[in-house]
Amino acid sequence: MTLDFKHRSYFSEQLLAWYRRGNRDLPWRRSRDPYHIWVSEVMLQQTRVETVIPYYHRFLERFPTIEALADAPEDDVLKLWEGLGYYSRARNLQAAVREVKERYGSVVPDTPEDISTLKGVGPYTSGAILSIAYNKPVPAVDGNVMRVLSRFFLIEDDIMKPATRKVMEKLACELIPEGAAGDFNQALMEFGALVCTPRSPHCMTCPVMEHCAARLEGMEQELPVKKKAKPPRPERRLAALIEGTGEQEGKVLIRQRPQEGLLARMWELPHGLAGDSAGQEDEALAIGELHEAMRRDGLSITQVQPYMSAEHTFSHIHWDMQVYRCRLAAGGDLPDLLPYHYRWVGLAELEQYALPNVFVRIFRKYFKDMPAS
DNA sequence: AAATCGGGGGT
DNA sequence: ACCCCAGATTT
Numbered sequence: 004m005t006l007d008f009k010h011r012s013y014f015s016e017q018l019l020a021w022y023r024r025g026n027r028d029l030p031w032r033r034s035r036d037p038y039h040i041w042v043s044e045v046m047l048q049q050t051r052v053e054t055v056i057p058y059y060h061r062f063l064e065r066f067p068t069i070e071a072l073a074d075a076p077e078d079d080v081l082k083l084w085e086g087l088g089y090y091s092r093a094r095n096l097q098a099a100v101r102e103v104k105e106r107y108g109s110v111v112p113d114t115p116e117d118i119s120t121l122k123g124v125g126p127y128t129s130g131a132i133l134s135i136a137y138n139k140p141v142p143a144v145d146g147n148v149m150r151v152l153s154r155f156f157l158i159e160d161d162i163m164k165p166a167t168r169k170v171m172e173k174l175a176c177e178l179i180p181e182g183a184a185g186d187f188n189q190a191l192m193e194f195g196a197l198v199c200t201p202r203s204p205h206c207m208t209c210p211v212m213e214h215c216a217a218r219l220e221g222m223e224q225e226l227p228v229k230k231k232a233k234p235p236r237p238e239r240r241l242a243a244l245i246e247g248t249g250e251q252e253g254k255v256l257i258r259q260r261p262q263e264g265l266l267a268r269m270w271e272l273p274h275g276l277a278g279d280s281a282g283q284e285d286e287a288l289a290i291g292e293l294h295e296a297m298r299r300d301g302l303s304i305t306q307v308q309p310y311m312s313a314e315h316t317f318s319h320i321h322w323d324m325q326v327y328r329c330r331l332a333a334g335g336d337l338p339d340l341l342p343y344h345y346r347w348v349g350l351a352e353l354e355q356y357a358l359p360n361v362f363v364r365i366f367r368k369y370f371k372d373m374p375a376s
Numbered sequence: 377a378a379a380t381c382g383g384g385g386g387t
Numbered sequence: 388a389c390c391c392c393a394g395a396t397t398t
Contacts, residue, residue: 049394050393089395090382092394092395095395165377195393265382266381316384318379319380
């Protein structure tokens with residue numbers, strides 16, 4: 004299965020040389036600060052390089068040091084993470100940074116044992132920080148690396164299995180050239196991102212094509228083997244865009260989600276799950292469902308009018324959301340029952356709240372339609 | 377082992 | 388429409 008020792012050193016040397024011959028000028032490659040490397044690696048989890056770059060700059064401008072992030076309000080951190088997704092990354096990062104400040108004197112640990120205890124630092128991120136920031140000879144196996152190794156060494160194990168990642172880590176560890184862990188690990192990832200791409204890999208310009216086992220077998224398109232993910236389950240959601248009157252004229256009602264779970268601690272329009280099929284085409288029925296959904300959260304609404312629809316796909320859920328403009332019923336106070344907590348906000352105040360993108364889109368249209376406020 | 381946890385870009 | 392992305396954590 005695994006190629007002999009000669010091919011391994013060939014692979015490592017060629018890839019390292021390819022990387023050192025020229026690589027992308029990425030912002031985090033301009034820093035030697037382990038904290039900066041750390042921030043970049045957390046942002047890069049399941050997220051493309053081009054997406055991360057503006058977030059990386061904004062985040063480090065606001066939190067340039069471990070102390071700055073440790074001492075910041077959680078809401079500020081979440082706001083800077085807005086739109087990046089997987090928001091527990093932000094909370095875990097801040098918790099971990101606080102741990103480093105208190106326990107390690109604001110010095111990022113340089114051993115696998117210590118760094119792996121930090122929240123949000125798993126096998127990949129641990130290896131990435133240790134190798135890139137400290138040049139420690141440990142593997143950093145992400146999706147790129149598994150794809151590259153599965154092809155060059157013709158490994159047909161399902162990369163979705165945790166056991167396969169262990170095999171890859173062992174191999175990747177043995178491939179690290181003496182004293183060049185940081186560059187080599189980045190070379191593997193850079194190579195996966197630019198040459199050995201998921202579909203239609205660029206074999207004609209590949210520096211190791213000559214001895215690529217998958218290529219020699221005509222298997223490069225079939226690797227890596229990866230079991231298909233389940234499609235996201237559909238959910239119909241009914242949202243209330245509640246417009247303030249009197250003292251709250253020009254404002255709308257938003258609420259903060261619970262501490263745990265989906266979109267934890269993000270702000271949103273009040274909304275609820277609708278029944279499967281009923282009300283799909285019947286507007287009156289849908290409005291009835293909205294009233295019921297809002298009543299469950301302690302909100303009594305009136306003057307309901309259809310406004311827009313919006314879709315949002317998570318990894319495991321697909322929201323088909325219908326938004327209705329409405330008012331709070333006379334005498335209707337804001338509910339103070341958990342888990343939500345409500346607030347009236349105008350356009351200017353809204354800028355301070357971290358909102359999932361689907362609601363950002365809704366509000367962008369709403370305040371464009373209603374310039375009067 | 378399977379589910380949870382975002383969002384966007386490429387094909 | 389589907390796939391994947393510099394994954395981690397919980398069940």
